[in-house]
Amino acid sequence: xxxxxxxxxRVTHVDEAALERLRTRLQTYMxxxxxxxxxxxxxxxxxxxxxxxxxxxxELLQQVRGVDRGIGYATVYRTLKLLAECGVAxxxxxxxxxxxxxxxxDASSHHDHLICLSCGKIxxxxxxxxxxxxxxxxxxxxxxVTSHKHEMYGECADCQRTKKSxxxxxxxxxxxxx
Amino acid sequence: xxxxxxxxxRVTHVDEAALERLRTRLQTYMxxxxxxxxxxxxxxxxxxxxxxxxxxxxELLQQVRGVDRGIGYATVYRTLKLLAECGVAxxxxxxxxxxxxxxxxDASSHHDHLICLSCGKIxxxxxxxxxxxxxxxxxxxxxxVTSHKHEMYGECADCQRTKKSxxxxxxxxxxxxx
DNA sequence: GTAACTGCAAAATCTTTGCAGTTCA
DNA sequence: TGAACTGCAAAGATTTTGCAGTTAC
Numbered sequence: 001x002x003x004x005x006x007x008x009x010r011v012t013h014v015d016e017a018a019l020e021r022l023r024t025r026l027q028t029y030m031x032x033x034x035x036x037x038x039x040x041x042x043x044x045x046x047x048x049x050x051x052x053x054x055x056x057x058x059e060l061l062q063q064v065r066g067v068d069r070g071i072g073y074a075t076v077y078r079t080l081k082l083l084a085e086c087g088v089a090x091x092x093x094x095x096x097x098x099x100x101x102x103x104x105x106d107a108s109s110h111h112d113h114l115i116c117l118s119c120g121k122i123x124x125x126x127x128x129x130x131x132x133x134x135x136x137x138x139x140x141x142x143x144x145v146t147s148h149k150h151e152m153y154g155e156c157a158d159c160q161r162t163k164k165s166x167x168x169x170x171x172x173x174x175x176x177x178x
Numbered sequence: 179x180x181x182x183x184x185x186x187x188r189v190t191h192v193d194e195a196a197l198e199r200l201r202t203r204l205q206t207y208m209x210x211x212x213x214x215x216x217x218x219x220x221x222x223x224x225x226x227x228x229x230x231x232x233x234x235x236x237e238l239l240q241q242v243r244g245v246d247r248g249i250g251y252a253t254v255y256r257t258l259k260l261l262a263e264c265g266v267a268x269x270x271x272x273x274x275x276x277x278x279x280x281x282x283x284d285a286s287s288h289h290d291h292l293i294c295l296s297c298g299k300i301x302x303x304x305x306x307x308x309x310x311x312x313x314x315x316x317x318x319x320x321x322x323v324t325s326h327k328h329e330m331y332g333e334c335a336d337c338q339r340t341k342k343s344x345x346x347x348x349x350x351x352x353x354x355x356x
Numbered sequence: 357g358t359a360a361c362t363g364c365a366a367a368a369t370c371t372t373t374g375c376a377g378t379t380c381a
Numbered sequence: 382t383g384a385a386c387t388g389c390a391a392a393g394a395t396t397t398t399g400c401a402g403t404t405a406c
Contacts, residue, residue, distance in 0.1 A: 036360055036405050057395085072363045077396065093271060095327075097371090097395075114321050123319055130311050134330060137303050142335030143292050149273075149329045152312060157320030214380050214385055235370085250388045255371065275370070275396090 019049065022088045022104060029086035040064075040071055044079040054092065054100045054122050094122070094151065112150035118159035197227065200266045200282060207264035218242075218249055222257040232270065232278045232300050272300070272329065290328035296337035 026045070030037065047064050048055070055063075061076045080101050083089035089101045094115050105111075110131060114123040130150065138145045155163075204223070208215065225242050226233070233241075239254045258279050261267035267279045272293050283289075288309065292301040308328065316323045333341075 034360080034406095038361060038405070040362070070363075073395095074364080074397080075362060078361085081397095091273075093273065095271065099395080114316070114319060114323075116321075117324070123321070125315050125319070127311055127315055130308055133305055133308050133311075137305055138292070138330060138332070141292060141301055141303070142338070143294075143301070143330065143332055144338055145292075145330045145332040146295070147331045149327065149331070151328075152316060152321065152323045152326040154316070154321055154323040154325070160320070160322055212381095212385080216380070216386060218387070248388075251370095252372080252389080253387060256386085259372095277370080 019103075023049070026083065026086055026088045035082070040068065040075050041079050041082075043067055043071070044076055045083070048080070048083065048089065048101065049103070053124070054094075054102055056098045056100050058098070060101075090147070092149070095153070096120075114152050114154070114156070116156035116159055117153055118155050118163075121156050121158075123156065197281075201227070204261065204264055204266045213260070218246065218253050219257055219260075221245055221249070222254055223261070226258070226261065226267065226279065227281070231302070232272075232280055234276045234278050236276070238279075268325070270327070273331070274298075292330050292332070292334070294334035294337055295331055296333050296341075299334050299336075301334065 029035075043064050044060065047060060047067075051060065051063060057073070057076055057080065060080070061071065061073060064071050064076065080089060080091075083101070084091055088104055090104055092100045092102060092113075094100065094113070111124040111126045112130075114125060115121075116123075134145070134148060137143075207213075221242050222238065225238060225245075229238065229241060235251070235254055235258065238258070239249065239251060242249050242254065258267060258269075261279070262269055266282055268282055270278045270280060272278065272291070289302040289304045290308075292303060293299075294301075312323070312326060315321075
């Protein structure tokens with residue numbers, strides 16, 4: 001769980017029932033398509049379900065390699081692609097060039113992101129009024145929305161604080177530095 | 179201008195005064211940093227300022243090569259990076275793995291995007307109420323927002339219509355074809 | 357038994373960088 | 382003149398793919 005230390009933890013209370021639903025969906029999909037359950041897949045999938053909310057491929061790989069040293073990039077890529085295909089996971093990119101995956105919105109509720117460009121922290125938020133306005137806009141354009149992405153980039157409270165105290169350390173009793 | 183044919187064209191009325199401001203900002207930045215104005219840069223920059231709203235690097239390169247066959251990828255990349263550095267352009271990624279650039283928000287007004295996954299069309303929209311809600315959320319988390327991204331993915335009105343008529347063609351007496 | 361899966365390494369993309377020659381100021 | 386710029390090609394980074402061997406069903 002990578003959440004803002006001082007912040008109350010919003011939104012990421014994963015709903016157990018929804019998690020079960022996702023696992024069932026995956027199960028069904030795999031049976032339908034004649035896909036197999038291998039040790040590697042189980043490990044990757046479990047790690048993904050239980051791990052931090054916005055893991056990169058790299059992070060996930062490192063984590064599964066902690067259990068099974070021999071797992072390769074390709075298997076992780078292929079497995080996450082499988083999860084995305086059946087709607088259990090969504091791929092997200094936050095502009096740092098890395099792909100991250102998160103559980104589909106059924107499990108954690110509908111949410112969007114605040115991303116700190118200083119420390120990389122990702123905070124989730126939820127705002128029903130924004131969702132409502134979005135729907136209105138889509139309707140106005142006759143657009144059928146299947147997914148959306150709403151991200152705000154900037155500096156989190158902690159980093160602002162750190163920067164400010166670093167600045168005042170620099171000299172003496174002066175005020176805020178630019 | 180890549181806009182929905184039937185749609186009223188929103189937002190992309192570029193404000194000439196703002197455009198001038200951006201050119202001035204660029205000019206100032208280049209002088210400050212001791213950067214030079216070369217024929218290639220001028221061509222790329224003009225093409226970018228006058229071209230379609232969300233060009234990819236590839237598209238921009240093709241367009242400038244129409245004028246000067248010898249321009250290389252690296253120069254386009256470097257020039258757009260320069261524009262982004264001085265706040266004249268912003269890089270955007272819409273999930274197809276390509277970088278696109280658009281003029282900074284000073285020129286066209288604050289806006290966000292509807293992206294059609296069927297035909298790739300990008301529609302811009304503007305919704306002050308959403309901006310206001312965003313600000314409220316950022317404040318709640320003590321977050322200092324420097325930029326944001328709000329995208330809705332789905333199927334545009336045209337593509338829905340096309341798909342529907344394709345479906346009814348399959349059967350009997352259908353109506354309008356796209 | 358066989359079709360799906362795995363790991364590896366090679367390939368494919370997109371973007372950045374190093375270099376030698378060119379050009380703006 | 383000389384630092385900045387350009388084009389090319391090589392290098393990087395991330396993701397995908399081909400293949401030969403392995404394994405689930």
